[in-house]
Amino acid sequence: xxxxxxxxxxxxxxxxxxxxxxxxxxxxxxxxxxxxxxxxxxxxxxxxxxxxxxxxxxxxxxxxxxxxxxxxxxxxxxxxxxxxxxxxxxxxxxxxxxxxxxxxxxxxxxxxxxxxxxxxxxxxxxxxxxxxxxxxxxxxxxxxxxxxxxxxxxxxxxxxxxxxxxxxxxxxxxxxxxxxx
Ligand SMILES: [Ca+2]
Numbered sequence: 001x002x003x004x005x006x007x008x009x010x011x012x013x014x015x016x017x018x019x020x021x022x023x024x025x026x027x028x029x030x031x032x033x034x035x036x037x038x039x040x041x042x043x044x045x046x047x048x049x050x051x052x053x054x055x056x057x058x059x060x061x062x063x064x065x066x067x068x069x070x071x072x073x074x075x076x077x078x079x080x081x082x083x084x085x086x087x088x089x090x091x092x093x094x095x096x097x098x099x100x101x102x103x104x105x106x107x108x109x110x111x112x113x114x115x116x117x118x119x120x121x122x123x124x125x126x127x128x129x130x131x132x133x134x135x136x137x138x139x140x141x142x143x144x145x146x147x148x149x150x151x152x153x154x155x156x157x158x159x160x161x162x163x164x165x166x167x168x169x170x171x172x173x174x175x176x177x178x179x180x181x
Contacts, residue, residue, distance in 0.1 A: 032175035033096075037083055039165040046079030047158060056129070056166045057098065063164040079158035085170060086151050092173040094144045095134040095154065098166040101125040106162035108137070112155045113145060120159065129166060144173055 039062035040050045047064040062081050087093070101107035107125040111134055112118045119136035135141025156165065 030175065031171060031173050033169040034088075034172050034175070035085070035170040036167055037085065037170065038167045039081060042081035042083050042156075044081055046076070047161075048079055048081045048156075051164075058167070061100070061164050061166040064158045064161045067161050069161075076158050081156045081165070083154045083168075084151060085154060087147055087149055087170075090148050091146075091175075092144050093147050094142060094171045094173055095168050096131045096171055097121075097123075097134060097168040098129055099123045099132050100127075100129045100164040100166070102127055102162060106160050106164075108159045109163055109165070110157040110159045111136075112157070114152055118157070121156075123163065131169075133171075134168075 036057075038058045038060070040058055040060040042048075042062060044050070044062065047067075048062055049065060050060050050062055052060055064079060101123050102125065104125045108120055108122045110118050111121045120138060121132075121134050122137040122141070123132045124130065133142035135143045
């Protein structure tokens with residue numbers, strides 16, 4: 001005879017769960033990866049080199065070799081990985097890099113998007129591959145960019161030697177669809 005005494009709480013729990021699910025799915029729909037770009041597909045200049053690693057995406061990553069001086073804080077235009085990306089629509093975008101740093105002497109790139117100011121992208125020196133959204137150590141980190149449909153250029157310059165990148169995802173922050181890949 002007590003079989004129905006818990007029916008009201010159960011319905012409330014179910015309703016709460018469904019409401020949470022709807023809110024969660026809506027927030028997820030606000031952001032999506034629209035393109036994955038392998039670092040090894042970049043146009044490389046100077047000391048930037050493709051390294052083979054079976055554990056990485058495409059079995060390769062990009063970095064600069066160890067040198068006598070680890071600190072090259074002045075961005076060096078001769079050493080770069082240049083990506084040309086093409087966006088299908090206007091929007092707000094971010095760039096998520098799969099990166100690796102062995103220590104705090106190998107944990108940053110200098111970044112330039114199109115003709116914008118160069119900035120320092122600092123990553124965690126945690127000796128593990130992880131995703132880090134591109135940001136400016138000196139101001140906004142992570143960053144997003146309002147970009148128009150069409151071609152754009154993203155350049156990573158050498159700043160600290162041996163900072164590694166496997167690939168990056170272009171993320172559309174105002175994404176309303178999951179089927180843009
Ligand atoms: Ca790769």
